[in-house]
Amino acid sequence: MSPRSPSVNAELRRRSRERLLQATVELVAERGYEATTLGDIADRAGSARGLVSYYFPGKRQLLQSAVHRLMHMTLASALEREPRTDDGRERLARAIDAVLTLAVEQPLLMRTHMAGILQAEGFVRCPEQQRLAAILRDTMARYGSPDVDADYPLLRALLMGAVFAVLLPGAPMSPARLRAELFQRYGLDWESGRPPAEDGRR
16 A cells, blocks of 8 residues: 555645634533543544644634634634625625624534633734634725734634623623614624524524
8 A cells, every 4th residue: 555645644734723722612612611631622523532633732722623623614614605895895895794603503612612712821822813813804904904914813802802702701781782882883784694593593
């Protein structure tokens, strides 16, 4: 049997990493962070336990990468759904709604993610985060931002603040109210996008 080519090996590694990220999202959403072990994640992904440590320095970093991947996939799906559009204002509305919807539909996962960012390890800059950043930067560019380098970090901060406000234990804010504030700030039409349902059902 001839050895696999470098491109085949790279694709196998990519798929293995993707399975670990998907398993992390599923298990943390089901059980919570503390009740999910790296062994559980490896088992769900059908991978060897050592592969988790090969790709990620720890569980917290793995979770952040997994959630960043989920956010990127959710945003990409929202931005490219039919009817497809290049209108920057509509795309920004879809991006805002997609992030708010994740907070409503995946509260345990997103609360755990936000808590992790505030811990000592801080914000993980991984390939998944870079893809998420790229899609948000592109959204701001299409919206017509005159200074994407300044406006993208502000959008990111506002979206993170909105997620935190939706998920704040004991004093959550209405996603509709947060959506209204964000839409007003960016001059977006209320009918744009696809707002999250307050109860998490679409």
